[in-house]
Amino acid sequence: MRTIHDIHGGIHPPERKALSRPGELDTAPIPPVLVLPLRQHLGVPALPVVNVGDRVLGGQTIAEAQGVMSVPVHAPTSGVVTVIEARPIAHASGFEDLCIVIEADGQDEWLSFTGTADWRGLDAATLVGRVRAAGIAGMGGAGFPTAVKLSPGPARSIETLLVNGTECEPYITADDTLMQCQADELIEGAQILAHIVSAKAILIGIEDNKPDAIASVGAAIARSGAEIELATFPTKYPSGGEKQIIEILTGEQVPSGGIPADIGLLCVSPGTAVATKRAIIDGAPLTHRIVTLTGEALASPQNVTACLGTPITALLTHAGLNAESQQRIIHGGPMMGFAVSDLRAPITKITNCLLAPTPAELPLPEPAKPCIRCGHCAEACPASLLPQQLYWYARAKDQEQLAEHRLFDCIECGACAYVCPSQIPLVQYYRAAKGQIRDSEQEKQRSDNSRERFEARQVRLETEAAEREAKRAARKAAAQSKAAEDGVDPIQAAIERAKARKADQASEPEQTP
Amino acid sequence: MSLLKVTSPHASGQSRVSAVMRDVLLATLPGVVVLTAYFGPGTLVNIIFGGLIAVACEYAIVALRGRDPRLAVSDLSVLVTSTLLCIALPPYAPWWLITIGVLTSVLLGKQVFGGLGYNPFNPAMVGYVVLLISFPVQMSAWASPRGLGEVPGITDTFQHLFSPSTIDAVTAATPLDLLRQNTGLLFEDLLTSSPELTGWGGIGWFEANLAFLLGGAWLLYRRVFTWHAPVAMLAALAVCALMGYDGGSSQSGGSAMFHLFSGATMFAAFFIITDPVSSAVSNKGRLIFGALIGVLIYLIRTLGNYPDAVAFAVLILNFCAPFIDHYTQPRVYGTGSRDS
Numbered sequence: 001m002r003t004i005h006d007i008h009g010g011i012h013p014p015e016r017k018a019l020s021r022p023g024e025l026d027t028a029p030i031p032p033v034l035v036l037p038l039r040q041h042l043g044v045p046a047l048p049v050v051n052v053g054d055r056v057l058g059g060q061t062i063a064e065a066q067g068v069m070s071v072p073v074h075a076p077t078s079g080v081v082t083v084i085e086a087r088p089i090a091h092a093s094g095f096e097d098l099c100i101v102i103e104a105d106g107q108d109e110w111l112s113f114t115g116t117a118d119w120r121g122l123d124a125a126t127l128v129g130r131v132r133a134a135g136i137a138g139m140g141g142a143g144f145p146t147a148v149k150l151s152p153g154p155a156r157s158i159e160t161l162l163v164n165g166t167e168c169e170p171y172i173t174a175d176d177t178l179m180q181c182q183a184d185e186l187i188e189g190a191q192i193l194a195h196i197v198s199a200k201a202i203l204i205g206i207e208d209n210k211p212d213a214i215a216s217v218g219a220a221i222a223r224s225g226a227e228i229e230l231a232t233f234p235t236k237y238p239s240g241g242e243k244q245i246i247e248i249l250t251g252e253q254v255p256s257g258g259i260p261a262d263i264g265l266l267c268v269s270p271g272t273a274v275a276t277k278r279a280i281i282d283g284a285p286l287t288h289r290i291v292t293l294t295g296e297a298l299a300s301p302q303n304v305t306a307c308l309g310t311p312i313t314a315l316l317t318h319a320g321l322n323a324e325s326q327q328r329i330i331h332g333g334p335m336m337g338f339a340v341s342d343l344r345a346p347i348t349k350i351t352n353c354l355l356a357p358t359p360a361e362l363p364l365p366e367p368a369k370p371c372i373r374c375g376h377c378a379e380a381c382p383a384s385l386l387p388q389q390l391y392w393y394a395r396a397k398d399q400e401q402l403a404e405h406r407l408f409d410c411i412e413c414g415a416c417a418y419v420c421p422s423q424i425p426l427v428q429y430y431r432a433a434k435g436q437i438r439d440s441e442q443e444k445q446r447s448d449n450s451r452e453r454f455e456a457r458q459v460r461l462e463t464e465a466a467e468r469e470a471k472r473a474a475r476k477a478a479a480q481s482k483a484a485e486d487g488v489d490p491i492q493a494a495i496e497r498a499k500a501r502k503a504d505q506a507s508e509p510e511q512t513p
Numbered sequence: 514m515s516l517l518k519v520t521s522p523h524a525s526g527q528s529r530v531s532a533v534m535r536d537v538l539l540a541t542l543p544g545v546v547v548l549t550a551y552f553g554p555g556t557l558v559n560i561i562f563g564g565l566i567a568v569a570c571e572y573a574i575v576a577l578r579g580r581d582p583r584l585a586v587s588d589l590s591v592l593v594t595s596t597l598l599c600i601a602l603p604p605y606a607p608w609w610l611i612t613i614g615v616l617t618s619v620l621l622g623k624q625v626f627g628g629l630g631y632n633p634f635n636p637a638m639v640g641y642v643v644l645l646i647s648f649p650v651q652m653s654a655w656a657s658p659r660g661l662g663e664v665p666g667i668t669d670t671f672q673h674l675f676s677p678s679t680i681d682a683v684t685a686a687t688p689l690d691l692l693r694q695n696t697g698l699l700f701e702d703l704l705t706s707s708p709e710l711t712g713w714g715g716i717g718w719f720e721a722n723l724a725f726l727l728g729g730a731w732l733l734y735r736r737v738f739t740w741h742a743p744v745a746m747l748a749a750l751a752v753c754a755l756m757g758y759d760g761g762s763s764q765s766g767g768s769a770m771f772h773l774f775s776g777a778t779m780f781a782a783f784f785i786i787t788d789p790v791s792s793a794v795s796n797k798g799r800l801i802f803g804a805l806i807g808v809l810i811y812l813i814r815t816l817g818n819y820p821d822a823v824a825f826a827v828l829i830l831n832f833c834a835p836f837i838d839h840y841t842q843p844r845v846y847g848t849g850s851r852d853s
Contacts, residue, residue: 008846013524094518170524243846256847323514334524341518355523362523369530369588370630374789375739376528378796383846386794389838406845414522421528422630428520 002203002231005251007244009380010236011415013335015170015209020294020301022173023180023212027305028291028318030077034102034309036062037089040348041137042144043069048100054081058110059285062100065132071145072135075102076287076307078109088342090312090331090351099346102309113283124150124196127280131196134279135286135349140164140175140269141332143350146276149268150196152261158197159264162249163190163273165206165213166240169333172353174290175270177303179206179213182274183220189273191226192280197266202228205249209235237335238413242267244382256409271352291347293319295356297327306347312354313343321356330355334362335414369422377416377426383409387416387426394433399440402433410434530629534589536737537784540728541596544780547724548600551717552656553664555604558671559611560596566615567595574624590629594618597637597784601777601824602644604656605665608674610648614640634831635791638824645824655687658709658717688715689776689814689821692767700761700768715775722779729783738789741796742803743782747773749807757815766815781810781823791831798834798841806830 039045046063056062056075063073079102086096116122132147152158163186167175179186194202204221206214214232221228233239233248243254245267252263260267271289278284287308294301299320306315312329321327330337332353340354347354377387386405393401410430417426483490548556571591575582585591595615602614621643622636623629645652656664665673686694688710695703704710733740750772757766772778777785786792786806793802806826813822 011526013526092520247846253847253849256845258847325514326517327514328517328519328523330523332521335522337521337523339516339518339520339523341516343516357523363525364517364519365525367584369584370628372530372533372590372630372790373792373794374533374737375794376736378794378843379739384843385845386842388794405842406848409845409847412521417522418524418526419528420526421530421533423525423529425520427522431520 002229002249003251004231004233005248007236007239007247007382008384009378009382009415010238011380011418012235013170013237013418015235016294017171017173017176017209019171019296020173020292020303022176022210022303025177025181025290025303025305028307028310028315030104030106030108030307031310031314032104033082033311034076034079034104034307035087035311035344035346036073036075036100036102036309037087037346037348038063038073038098038100040073040143040308040350041071042142043071043148045098046070046073048084050081050100052081052083055079055105056081056102058108059113059287060111061133061135061285062102068148069145071132071137071147072285073100074135074285074287076309077102077104078107079104088345090340090345090348092338094341115281115283117281119192119280120195124198127192127196130279130283131276134275134284136272136275136279137286137349138269139271139275139289139349139352141336141350141352143348146268146272149266150193152197152259152266156261157264158199158261158266160201160203160250160266161190161194161197161199162246162260162265162267163202163204163270164240164242164245164267165204165210165217165270166245167210168207168235168237168240169335169337169353170237171294171355172292172333173294173303174292174352176210176213177292178270178274178290179210180216183213183216184223185274185277186217186270187220187224187226187228188281189275189277190228190268191224192276193266193268193273199266202226203231203249204228205231205233205245207235207239208232238382238411238415241382241411241413243411256406286349289347289349289351291315291351292353293356294353295330296358296361297322297324297356308348309346311344311346312340315347315354316343316356319356323356324359326359328357328362328364330357335418336412365425366423368424371420371422371424374421376419376421380415380419382413382415383411385410390433391424391426391429394429397433397436399433399437402437407433407437530588530590533737534593536732536735537593538589538596540732540737541600541725541784543724543728544721545600547717547721548604551658551720552604553659554667554670555606555656555665556600556602558667558674559599559602559604559606562608562674563595563599563602563611563615564592566612567591567619570616570619571624574620575628578624578628580628585628588629591619591623594623594636594640598640600780600784601637601641603652603654605654605670605673606651607677610644610651611674613647614644616640617643630790632790633834635785635788635827638785638827638831641824642828645819653690658715687776687821688718688771692771693814695763697763699763700758700765700771704771718776719774722774725779725783729779729787732783732787738787739796739799741799742786742792742806745800745803746782746786746807746810747778749804750778750811751807753808753811757811766811772811772814776814776821777823778810781806781827785823785827786830791834793834793837793841795838795841795843797843798837801837801841802830802834805833 044066047066048063050062058077060075061072062075065072082103083101087099089097128147128150136146137143190202275286291306329340331340373388412427414427572582575585618636618640622639623632626632751769754769754772793799809826810822
């Protein structure tokens with residue numbers, strides 16, 4: 001039996017998970033128009049390989065990865081590319097980004113895929129290539145390209161593959177549903193991932209508020225006959241943070257600024273494991289994902305499998321949104337999700353939940369009061385930071401102290417703001433401060449660069465001057481030595497030539513035109 | 514339908530500043546009831562009169578500062594400050610003493626620094642120390658406990674606020690005074706020498722300390738503050754008292770029980786040093802903060818010129834709090850030595 005370690009802090013917000021009936025999975029209708037952002041992952045956007053007017057089939061690659069930190073995009077159904085342009089996307093910034101827009105033709109015709117049942121016979125590089133080609137990016141939230149994660153480099157060796165089935169955010173039940181409905185695929189996917197990184201062990205961690213998921217994953221492990229450990233641990237937010245679940249299950253901490261691979265771990269979400277199974281065994285790319293549609297403003301909260309690129313408004317309508325005049329639509333969960341600023345924005349590979357709360361359910365924040373330094377935030381912080389001090393220094397824009405108090409170890413889980421009796425939007429201050437520090441670092445980088453350029457130019461000018469001087473000295477020395485050989489002083493000779501020319505000019509009368 | 518842009522987290526817990534302050538006020542009730550039972554309604558009248566002055570003063574000054582005065586008053590923090598100060602003041606204090614104390618606390622202790630959350634010192638203790646230094650006679654006139662002197666009624670007490678002659682309040686030395694003035698008696702003999710010293714901390718004093726301990730325990734249960742500062746302070750005070758007890762000679766500093774249950778010990782441990790604004794912030798920091806206050810209380814009580822020492826000890830440690838904070842940052846996730 002594995003020892004379960006406790007993490008510092010954490011909170012117990014109302015879970016509200018039953019609302020979306022975890023374990024029941026429907027399919028959302030294919031929308032008439034799909035909007036597929038070229039960047040649904042962390043990194044470089046994909047490069048479109050279709051033209052406007054092209055007919056595409058389901059599963060067809062419509063944009064290819066550009067470089068290592070990039071993943072391709074595939075069509076989730078058949079249809080015609082109508083436009084490639086900047087469209088509103090679901091991002092905290094509210095900015096637009098380049099998207100391929102497909103008008104579905106209703107045929108839902110697909111390419112045929114060939115997978116490899118005997119994946120054990122393939123080497124890691126081939127498998128990683130297929131994972132990349134399938135367009136898989138971490139489906140837990142950040143969208144980190146999975147192929148990059150699977151290549152931690154020769155310096156790091158992965159001992160354990162950790163499947164993070166915590167899903168600690170309130171409301172969200174997408175992973176819960178996936179673990180209940182696709183447990184066998186999850187186990188196969190986990191085995192493939194472990195094979196790729198030569199992990200010796202596979203560990204699946206699930207919070208104890210999901211007994212059905214625990215039962216179905218346990219049964220799937222038994223059916224597979226594989227040696228996979230299933231660990232459950234007490235429910236607490238944010239146990240599902242990558243660093244937190246690692247500490248809970250291993251007692252070790254990921255070094256600040258490091259990655260789990262530094263301590264021999266690879267952490268993936270259940271969705272990533274299932275996508276990997278489908279990419280390798282079925283040969284199918286990532287075109288759909290499970291999304292939780294929930295909140296009391298929806299008539300029928302539920303989990304659906306939806307095409308990537310489905311506009312948010314289509315899914316909310318599907319779930320029966322009764323919108324208030326002032327409605328908040330949250331992409332993700334109530335703790336870390338962001339408010340969507342345009343409902344035409346599509347869902348992407350990282351969309352695990354769309355939350356439409358009523359004002360009574362998630363009241364808007366009250367006006368912030370002064371910090372009374374009660375320290376509840378420090379008790380709640382899973383990173384053992386001192387949020388009240390960070391707040392103070394963030395307001396004072398004291399970057400030195402912010403670094404001293406390790407602002408960049410903040411995972412923005414929101415536990416501090418949740419417990420704050422003064423209702424201070426603490427995370428907002430930390431995000432802003434991080435942005436300012438990044439800006440000033442870039443500024444410093446730029447000024448360093450120009451200083452280096454200037455110094456290099458000075459050096460170059462000096463070297464050139466020195467070279468010119470050396471050449472001149474060499475020429476002079478050569479001339480002198482030649483004069484010494486000829487017995488004629490070249491300077492004296494030049495002076496005499498000039499005198500002679502002057503005398504000629506003086507003797508000739510000036511010609512007037 | 515328009516979309517609301519709000520940043521995460523979108524959920525929020527139940528804790529509110531005004532609720533915290535309300536809890537602190539409620540937690541003083543047992544202590545106030547005991548003080549009233551033993552020393553008459555003097556403390557109660559202090560609290561009511563001081564509260565009125567404090568709310569009026571806070572309202573006026575916040576309005577002058579161009580902020581919303583109703584918002585400031587509604588967080589109840591000013592009532593906590595005035596209530597704590599008025600509990601510390603001697604019962605049957607004259608109106609002007611209370612007024613000066615409350616105005617000093619609210620204006621010099623709190624609002625000059627920017628109001629709630631910005632005060633480096635405990636505002637109630639600022640007011641208390643200003644009074645103690647300026648009006649030592651009035652400040653050391655503590656009432657006699659019931660049974661040893663006559664205890665006036667509540668109407669008389671209110672009248673006494675403005676015309677001190679209406680009642681002839683009997684004052685007596687507090688147990689800590691008696692201990693400090695003791696020159697020739699063994700500690701055990703001292704305890705039996707005067708009727709005020711009956712019990713572990715003196716008549717009324719022991720019970721009041723017990724009542725404040727009860728209120729403090731409730732606040733701990735309500736998670737208004739952590740145990741670190743109070744426990745460290747009480748432990749440090751007890752350890753110092755044990756070391757200075759010297760078997761109870763006439764030079765003795767007094768027993769640990771005496772120090773824990775006399776004077777303002779429990780009141781300080783749970784209501785004064787737990788003021789989060791002016792104390793150290795980390796748990797480790799609060800341990801040090803509390804322990805040093807405990808040591809200072811003992812030293813000032815036994816070696817100093819003032820009968821009780823809480824206010825001075827707290828203010829001195831308020832000075833040190835940022836320094837303590839600097840050296841007691843908790844170890845952040847992932848920053849431990851990888852070797853250990």
